[in-house]
Amino acid sequence: MSAAAAKAQKEAALRAGKKDDVIIRVRGLVNGFGGKIIHDHIDLDVRRGEVLGVVGGSGTGKSVLLRSIVGLNHPLSGSIKVFGQETVGLAPDEMRGLQLHWGVLFQEGALFSSMTVAQNIQVPMRRWTNLSQPLMDELAAMKLSLVGLPEDAARKYPSELSGGMKKRAGLARALSLDPELLFLDEPTAGLDPISASQFDQLVGDLQKSLGLTVFMVTHDIDTLRATTDRIAVLVNKKIKVGTIKELLQDGDPWIHEYFAGPRGRAALDS
């Protein structure tokens, strides 16, 4: 098979995968470090257009799960399909075509410190498109206003931004190419409650208007209640998925404590 044919086939598969209703399909995933197993054969489906929250105690591998899906972490075994394309075993730079369709917001924003916010937003555009500079400047301004940052933030460097602004700028960069799939790693950690709920609102609005599928790792039970459709709980190296209501019925002590404990109660009753 020629290289061109192989490429065409890959593209066709990817396009077909994009029409599938399950965007991320994880099967039998095993992760572990230094002999300690973190994920023991977990299965997970993320459906098109939903907001999935991932919760779990410290060290249960929430971020590891996210990193495995985007190819930053190599699982011991198992299969992960994103848009129908297998990502396990591929190096990050072998996932061409997939990276165009997802955006990742890292915990601290992970903005490139040597560039202004506007330049940060334009990095994915430069990498993947041939847009002209004036159009990229217009689009960057538009993304900034989408995430609720003021105009003058464009020329600032990440070191001049507050924690909440960094996250918004990181979100603008993640949305740079209008991906269908958005990964958020603890989007509200370290924000004050008002900024956090504004951020929840923002994610919700963007998700609705852009039709995003969101995979969100979080600790914040308010965020879970406000934005997610379903919740995946990592507990005892396994994963349990359901709505808050369903999870409240679960017999597992950690899940019970999480949702029915004092903080969970307060958040859910409000």
Added chain:
Amino acid sequence: MVKKIRVTLPVDNPASAKLEKAQGRARLVCVGDWTVSELSDLDEQLSAIDLKGARDLEIDASGIASLDSGGAWLLLRTKRKADKAGAKAALIVPEKYHPLLETMDSGHTAPPVTHPPHKGLRGLLERTGEGTVHALRQGYDLLGFLGRVAVETVEAFLAPRRELPFPAFIHQIEETGVTALPIVGLLAFLLGIVITYQGADQLARFGAQIYTIDFLGIGFLRELGGLVTAIIIAGRSGSAFTAQIGTMQVNEELDAMQTIGLNIAETLVLPRVLGLVIALPLLTFFADIVGIIGGMVMTYFDLGVTIPAFMRELGNAITVKTLMVGLIKAPVFAFMIALVGCFEGMRVERNAASVGKLTTRSVVESIFLIIAADAGFSVLFSVLGI
């Protein structure tokens, strides 16, 4: 310019925008996937369309297959342009994209982002001026830091209010001294060989090869041993000090220490300075010995001088004073390396690039100071007639 086509996925429906004019009414028919892959083409098509003269413009996007925020921006931009030109523009999009367009229309009015300009000659002059002022300020601050460390040191010894961080001090000696033995030894040995070889080559013209040993002994003990050791340690330990303290700074550890009431100069700087002041003279002595052995090996093979003959000649050439003149400089070098290393570490700002930048600067500065101080010593010794 060569067009870069980088988007790997072709879209299902190529996007286009066509203007249809009929009886003073204009209709902009938009079809296809108005998504990021098509934006570049669409932008060209749209800017080519002349909206002047049209009184009513209907932007009919009801036929588009998909729309993302970039495509929505182009629609919105076209509408706003038309409105500005005096035409009444109406925008028709499929219902499911209404929320997106509403969010964008209400929220976004900002002009395109701007970037900090690249400055020309003026910028160069500005940077030169800034650099000069910065360098002077740097020297001033370093002097201030020196004073602070000196006061702390004297205080710590005269009135040990608290226990001196003795384990940290021993750890530094091990870290900067013991673990550096292999690399210092290897380089001193090689340098001994090189010096001997070059010396023997040149002195052979006068038939004075035996003086190679004098050359080696005096040159190595007085100058080279100390200088080379100090430079290696500046690259090895000076940089480590800056990186360690800098990373602590990034991590807010220094702030934490201050709030707990720990004295930074005493807990971080003093063990490093004292540790290196002890370790570097010992390393220099080690380098001297190994360098001489390197030279001895070379004279044996190159000139056929036996070991006893080498020793006899070396004994005639050097005295304890020769060794001491070299060794006396080592604590001064050590003090400068440690001081600059810690000083630059404490100047690190809270970003990742800063650690690297200041680590480089720390090494360059301490090597500069070492060589400058060595020149100073040479002048001093010649005045004193040593």
